[in-house]
Amino acid sequence: MSDALVEGLLGWVAHPYGDSLKNALDTGWGARGIGRRAFLKGAGLAGMAAVIPARVTGAQETVPNASGTERPTLKAPPLACDCHQHIFDPVRFPFPRPGTESDATVADYRLLQRRLGTTRNVIATPKEYVNDNRVTLDAIAQFAPNARGLASVDPSITDAELESLKKGGMNGVRFLLLGGDAAGTINKIQTLASRVNEMGWHIDFGISADQIIATEDLLMKFPAVIAIDHMARIPEPAGVNHPAYAIVRRLIDKGRTWVKLSLAGGDSKVGPPAYTDVVKLAQAYVQAAPERVVWGTNWPHPNEATKPDDAMIFDLLSEYAPDEATRHRILVENPAVLYGFAKS
Numbered sequence: 399m400s401d402a403l404v405e406g407l408l409g410w411v412a413h414p415y416g417d418s419l420k421n422a423l424d425t426g427w428g429a430r431g432i433g434r435r436a437f438l439k440g441a442g443l444a445g446m447a448a449v450i451p452a453r454v455t456g457a458q459e460t461v462p463n464a465s466g467t468e469r470p471t472l473k474a475p476p477l478a479c480d481c482h483q484h485i486f487d488p489v490r491f492p493f494p495r496p497g498t499e500s501d502a503t504v505a506d507y508r509l510l511q512r513r514l515g516t517t518r519n520v521i522a523t524p525k526e527y528v529n530d531n532r533v534t535l536d537a538i539a540q541f542a543p544n545a546r547g548l549a550s551v552d553p554s555i556t557d558a559e560l561e562s563l564k565k566g567g568m569n570g571v572r573f574l575l576l577g578g579d580a581a582g583t584i585n586k587i588q589t590l591a592s593r594v595n596e597m598g599w600h601i602d603f604g605i606s607a608d609q610i611i612a613t614e615d616l617l618m619k620f621p622a623v624i625a626i627d628h629m630a631r632i633p634e635p636a637g638v639n640h641p642a643y644a645i646v647r648r649l650i651d652k653g654r655t656w657v658k659l660s661l662a663g664g665d666s667k668v669g670p671p672a673y674t675d676v677v678k679l680a681q682a683y684v685q686a687a688p689e690r691v692v693w694g695t696n697w698p699h700p701n702e703a704t705k706p707d708d709a710m711i712f713d714l715l716s717e718y719a720p721d722e723a724t725r726h727r728i729l730v731e732n733p734a735v736l737y738g739f740a741k742s
């Protein structure tokens with residue numbers, strides 16, 4: 399009996415309830431699962447249904463705000479970190495202004511962790527909460543000591559307020575520049591960036607490729623470590639040939655900029671399951687600076703037209719970084735450096 403078969407059977411024994419095989423297939427398990435698992439290769443569906451009456455994993459591994467139900471093929475190493483996700487909990491923490499996002503709670507995210515095998519996470523306060531970071535601080539406390547946060551703040555925030563965010567597990571400040579005045583904001587946060595830098599934090603930017611081009615000079619002399627979300631939102635199919643990529647490479651080479659390999663579907667023209675265009679871009683970042691990249695899901699995928707299969711996105715890592723030691727760096731060692739997690 400193969401290891402995969404044993405694992406599959408143990409999975410069923412561990413979850414002795416759930417939907418029928420047909421339901422599991424209808425909910426998308428089939429699309430992802432059939433053909434991927436060694437134990438399925440030798441077993442016809444009829445035979446499988448006869449041996450095990452209810453395929454349960456499908457029902458068990460459904461995660462709110464994500465599609466697919468199968469686990470990744472790639473096994474997450476211990477302490478693997480999802481470096482970009484959000485928690486929305488409007489029941490306990492109402493949005494300060496009307497928001498459209500629905501629940502994406504700590505309990506929901508734990509289901510995703512169970513599916514992916516990741517155990518650390520970095521939570522960015524969503525824009526719906528403006529500068530109210532309580533939902534993120536509450537989540538960090540629930541995940542402690544395995545979570546860090548990116549706060550949303552006004553540049554006039556006091557040192558005492560920054561210190562209290564730090565005590566709560568925040569590790570940086572995020573500015574979502576997309577659709578806004580990037581140069582204006584970057585100019586406005588120069589002093590804050592210096593203060594944040596002295597605290598050992600960094601500034602995280604949600605920034606577009608065009609905004610990177612427009613603010614190159616400001617970014618080059620920015621007085622804090624920078625983390626750029628979502629592979630710098632480089633448009634496809636231009637990818638590494640886009641002028642913004644060259645700028646990000648120069649920023650990386652200066653030694654103070656990190657790139658998040660997140661939002662695989664955001665700019666991919668190819669899309670799932672191969673994401674070939676984005677894979678090439680991610681490979682380029684990894685080859686250029688394996689010590690400056692981290693990975694993230696962007697769960698619960700706000701503003702993504704269709705909720706992707708996070709297990710599929712996780713599996714892309716085997717193409718971003720075919721070498722296991724490099725993947726370990728991306729999932730474990732780099733996040734420990736950037737977000738201040740314990741080394742082990």
Ligand SMILES: [Zn+2]
Pocket residue numbers: 482483484696700
């Ligand atoms: Zn996001």
